[in-house]
Amino acid sequence: MSELRGACLIGQSGGPTSVINSSAYGMIKTALETRCITRVLAARHGIKGVLDDHIVDMGKEDPAELELFLNTPSSLIGSCRYKLKSADEDDTDYRRILEIFKKYDVRYFFYNGGNDSMDTCSKISKYMQRSCWECRVIGVPKTIDNDLVCTDHCPGFGSAAKYIATSVAEVIKDAEVYDKETIVVIETMGRHAGWLAAASSLASVSGRGPALVYLPEVTFDLETFFRDVDAYRREHLHTVIVASEGIHDRDGRFISEYGSDLAKTVDSFGHHQLGGLAATLAQSLHDHTGAKVRGIEFSLLQRCAAHCASKTDMEEAFLAGKAAVEAAAAGATDKMVAFARPESGEYRCIMRLIDLTDVANAEKTVPREWINEAGNGMLQPYFDYALPLIQGTPEDKTENGMPRYPKLRWIPA
């Protein structure tokens, strides 16, 4: 493989995670140390930054500040949700991208995102090839939802899982303080895949786990739910339930949408919590049991709580970024970095490369056989899968009691 000299361009895309910046740092640091890469550039707000010529030179930042990327949640370089049209349909954006790549001599393009972003990578790569502009394109996965195919897991999931499991363990402790009935319903993200709701079951490592866990992989039925809850309440005073935002009934209707019906029947009483899934389930459980039921939605916290990140996740995210740059420098293109683990024995994260086209526009859900038969709890295989991913506490990088985030100069390229 001939050496390809030129600039690299890095972008972040899609919803942020606690460790997406670790991957960015893995790319930036490795690229700065790679001889054939002449400049390390970044596009603010992903592909939109390319289209807007909003390109910055990461090589001009203070290395000590760049290292703080490791401990900083969210997408520091800026993200976007911009879907490229097919080039056959409209090649305006592609022509602009080519123009920018030529302007900065971009020969390496690294894009960090979910499956939409891998689709973007793939389209750009094809257009560059067709235009005879040699540019190696590698995708780096990220998503708290853990729903990318062809990879054992995704950077970002472990930290979200750790935050959810830890917070649920804490809420269970809180729910147990009074010797009277307490019911709490907690909502996690996950529209189509229940990996995050499932992570709440890891709370049992600290003691008692959640009473019931509901994933979108199993059809949800309100009457069955009431029966599940009543059965648990007969044995326990404190009931903490976790559900994925995406749980739906047999007609495919999201349970969170039931809230608007409830609103019509109870609005004259005021004070009712309606809206999201937690609030909807809390309201319906209150109506069913007469007990006080509290709804909690983890909301954005679960994807940005870097103060509770998994060290394993943070390190793997870094290594994914590093592997992308090393693979491209060695000649790879049209690939995404993916993770594998040994089929047996101790957990270890193995980096590999898969074709971008294999991962774009597909979705991985939790295997049904990892969920109990009743569809309201997790089985051992899920624990075996998820526990290694939440291990380790990152080094404390607080300053004056608060997280120390990087101070960046954002020098235009």
Added chain:
Amino acid sequence: MSELRGACLIGQSGGPTSVINSSAYGMIKTALETRCITRVLAARHGIKGVLDDHIVDMGKEDPAELELFLNTPSSLIGSCRYKLKSADEDDTDYRRILEIFKKYDVRYFFYNGGNDSMDTCSKISKYMQRSCWECRVIGVPKTIDNDLVCTDHCPGFGSAAKYIATSVAEVIKDAEVYDKETIVVIETMGRHAGWLAAASSLASVSGRGPALVYLPEVTFDLETFFRDVDAYRREHLHTVIVASEGIHDRDGRFISEYGSDLAKTVDSFGHHQLGGLAATLAQSLHDHTGAKVRGIEFSLLQRCAAHCASKTDMEEAFLAGKAAVEAAAAGATDKMVAFARPESGEYRCIMRLIDLTDVANAEKTVPREWINEAGNGMLQPYFDYALPLIQGTPEDKTENGMPRYPKLRWIPA
């Protein structure tokens, strides 16, 4: 002062905090080391455990497990919200308490709670004196609300403040990722005092702080709020607002109650978030701006997130428990442990004792002069006050990636 030999009885009361168990450990450990204290007992679920003769022997627990109290949120021994009647009105409960105190030879009673609990302490102490049962009674403060009088601050506040400031800093990072308008409204606890909402301003130590902060100490007006938000939005793309659940209008009506009115006007559209303050403000801001507005309620998380505790708070909570036992052993009674700090120079927490009757049934709010004139942000004196309280990260006590909580045997006394 003659030496008083006998058992001590420890109870936890009111809403839990991240460090209330540090105080319990301070009491238990010190009592176990105190010669005149013959047994270290605890009442499950506070005064209710006394009435129910649900008394356990903490001296029979494994010391290594007891040490894990330091890292465990919520009230491990169990809490209650039980208000004793005046003894003149009905002395049934008091006679029962005396009976239990005699049964176990309780000569030291330590009660850890907020101002209601100090009232309980005071009443019990007076009844014991009247009944000629020598028993020294000391209160240990706790509350995330930080609203106890006669003390510089309360154990529990520093950790809640740290969790809120850290999480708000992270949500601000998350809100900034897209180059399009984002508005987030965050609700903290604090019905009458705004100490916790104010803590969100500490996020500015990590970078940008919240756009606007609203406390119950200042009358809230919806039109002024819209003007505040619009002014900020003219200069910024991302607006993160924090408000205390207790903000109210000039008629004293909680803004969170506005939600039921809004429900009537929008229920036919479904999907609207109604209920708590965050949801109510998010809905009204959406109606005002047309922008997507996300509401986040920290809910129970802010009082149980021990994974983000302040080391300073944890240590002070321990020392408060220790000071209570030492003071009682030295002869003090009818006191609450309180904190002071030097009037100038470096922060230091000074333990002192105040009369129980001085603290019961009073409430300390945030000084108006620590809030800016517009009533939507905090001034330097608040930072000077609060920053020392969130310092330090406790030792990592996770096991298999999750918090390690004590395994207790709860041996009946």
